[in-house]
Amino acid sequence: MRIFKNKTDLIAYVDALKSDNKTLGFVPTMGALHQGHASLIRKGLQQNDVVVVSIFVNPTQFDNKDDLIKYPRTLDSDVELLKEISEDNIIVYAPTVYDIYGNDVKSTPFVYDGLEHEMEGKFRTGHFDGVGTIVKRLFEIVRPDKAYFGEKDFQQLMIIKKLVEKHRIPVEVIGCEIYRAKDGLAMSSRNTRLQPDYRKAAPFIYKTLKTAKLKFGTKSATSVSEWVENQFAEHDLLDLEYFIIADVDTLKTVKRKSNKKTFRAFIAVYADDIRLIDNIALN
Numbered sequence: 198m199r200i201f202k203n204k205t206d207l208i209a210y211v212d213a214l215k216s217d218n219k220t221l222g223f224v225p226t227m228g229a230l231h232q233g234h235a236s237l238i239r240k241g242l243q244q245n246d247v248v249v250v251s252i253f254v255n256p257t258q259f260d261n262k263d264d265l266i267k268y269p270r271t272l273d274s275d276v277e278l279l280k281e282i283s284e285d286n287i288i289v290y291a292p293t294v295y296d297i298y299g300n301d302v303k304s305t306p307f308v309y310d311g312l313e314h315e316m317e318g319k320f321r322t323g324h325f326d327g328v329g330t331i332v333k334r335l336f337e338i339v340r341p342d343k344a345y346f347g348e349k350d351f352q353q354l355m356i357i358k359k360l361v362e363k364h365r366i367p368v369e370v371i372g373c374e375i376y377r378a379k380d381g382l383a384m385s386s387r388n389t390r391l392q393p394d395y396r397k398a399a400p401f402i403y404k405t406l407k408t409a410k411l412k413f414g415t416k417s418a419t420s421v422s423e424w425v426e427n428q429f430a431e432h433d434l435l436d437l438e439y440f441i442i443a444d445v446d447t448l449k450t451v452k453r454k455s456n457k458k459t460f461r462a463f464i465a466v467y468a469d470d471i472r473l474i475d476n477i478a479l480n
Contacts, residue, residue: 198280200289203296204338207249210288211340214247222248223341223368225332227255228291229269230278233376233384237345238282240373249339250279252291257304258327264472269386290339297334304330309359315448316441316463317352317474328353329360336366343369347376349383351461351476352448375475377403383475395468398434402466405429406477409440409462413479418442418451418460429466438465438472442479 201207214221222241226234230252241248252275259265272291279287294302307313307329318325336344346354354372361370376384381403382396391399405428412421422440429437442451445459454460460479465472 198276198284198287198289200276200291202291202293204290204292207288207290208338211249215340219246220343221245221339221341223251223335223339223344224248225251225253225335225344225346227268227386228252228275229271229386229389230275231384231386231388233347233349235278235282236376237347237373238279238287240371241343241345242283242286244343244371245341247286247288248283249288249290249341251335251339252289253297253331253335255297255327255331256294256302257298257330258324260321260324267390269389290335297331305333307360309356309363312352312356312359312448315352315443315450316439317465320438320465325353325356328356332357333360333364333366336361336368341368343371345371345373347374348372349375349385349475351445351463355445355448381407383473385473387471387473390471391468395434395471398432399468399473401432401435402464402473402475403477406462406464406475410477410479413442413454413460413462418454421462425464434468436467438467440464445478 222245224237224241238248238250252272254268256265304326306326313325348354358370361368380400382399405425409421409425425440429435441463442460443449443463444451445461451460461476462479463476465474
């Protein structure tokens with residue numbers, strides 16, 4: 198397995214692959230890899246000759262410095278997990294902050310036609326500028342044919358598709374369904390930081406989403422939202438930050454249901470100081 202720490206060497210290697218007409222998949226990650234990441238990588242290997250996995254904790258997308266400091270960094274175990282998937286057809290790009298940003302560690306402002314102002318954009322100042330900055334730079338370095346993103350971060354997925362469209366980046370962005378633990382909790386690198394009581398409580402998030410989906414068939418969006426808020430108000434360990442039912446195309450909160458539109462429910466919850474997000478298709 199080839200591991201690159203700087204973009205110059207990676208670019209040269211990618212040039213050689215492309216000269217051999219190899220197709221290239223890409224899975225950008227912040228490390229602390231788990232089976233959710235593995236599912237993206239396996240899909241990439243099914244559709245491409247080689248998959249590049251970037252492992253980089255991007256400082257410009259954290260609005261909370263403590264979250265950045267606490268974010269798990271587990272490169273050695275990440276590489277071992279990747280070797281179990283494929284030793285021959287995976288390339289690791291694990292750059293330093295300097296290799297990506299030089300001495301100018303800041304994000305570039307992006308406009309995503311309003312997608313950036315909904316949900317996460319309301320609660321995490323500058324987050325999607327940071328996401329756009331790192332993803333655009335990684336696309337320019339790796340130059341993949343296809344890139345894979347999980348639907349757990351559905352708003353991020355939609356924003357990256359908009360980024361590619363607006364900047365005419367020649368990559369196909371593919372969304373992959375949420376990978377869940379057996380108890381329903383959406384897989385996340387942050388899950389490893391949950392204390393036992395909170396980890397035991399966390400599946401309540403997905404359980405609530407599933408019930409909300411059933412209720413959405415007969416109830417208004419407002420009444421479903423109120424029901425979810427009441428469920429968490431009565432929970433001892435989990436604190437609801439937001440629950441929103443949105444149009445999947447605009448990500449704007451639904452005011453009135455329509456058979457002509459597709460809706461999705463989005464949720465953010467604090468388990469102690471750890472923030473968990475999830476979502477579910479409603480129709």
